[in-house]
Amino acid sequence: MNQEKIGGFIAEVRKEKEMTQAELGARLGVTNKTISRWENGNYMPDISLMQSLCEELEISINEFLSGERISDEDFRKKADSNIISSLNREKLIRREKRASDFFGGAGTGILLSALYSPDSIRRTVVSVIGIAMICIGWYCRAKLDRYIIDKSEN
Incomplete structure (x- = not known):
């Protein structure tokens, strides 16, 4: 898992959804500074927040862990890689x-x-x-x- 890549992906998807860091933070119960730290790759979201974050961003856990959108063909390969990691x-x-x-x-x-x-x-x-x-x-x-x-x- 690449923290910087995942952080960039969070920022990208959040912006696609036209959400501010404060709005996403409010929905998840964290501060906008926490969202900023995730997006900068300084920290990873706590495992208890991953599912909620993915639901808010409308991405799969597998896409989150990969830090990118995953096509149906690559989904299984990325899932295996994420599990091994x-x-x-x-x-x-x-x-x-x-x-x-x-x-x-x-x-x-x-x-x-x-x-x-x-x-x-x-x-x-x-x-x-x-x-x-x-x-x-x-x-x-x-x-x-x-x-x-x-x-x-x-």
Whole structure:
């Protein structure tokens, strides 16, 4: 999915319908600035708004995700492409979440085990490793959050 292409398509269809950003926003329950952000390709509409947006613009979800009008012959091919793109995005999100959970959980476990280390040198080394793993987990979570927000916030 190309955010800029989808945004340009939203603007194009909205103008064809002779609607202002404020009018479209009012119909969807969002501000005209939100519509502007979509059209500029800065943000994607929230998934809960996609169907309403498509109904207002009288386009299919498939056309929306493709960022262009689709002929009947190309409809199935574009649908397959959009499904694969969505599945790949979901796969990436799950992988990042697993990494975040692993590093955060393992780091916490290691840090707690440092309390039972027999000497101060081991305790220090194990504590540093635990803290590093927790930080990696936080980094993975922040990266995941940025990806989700950048790709789907309205």
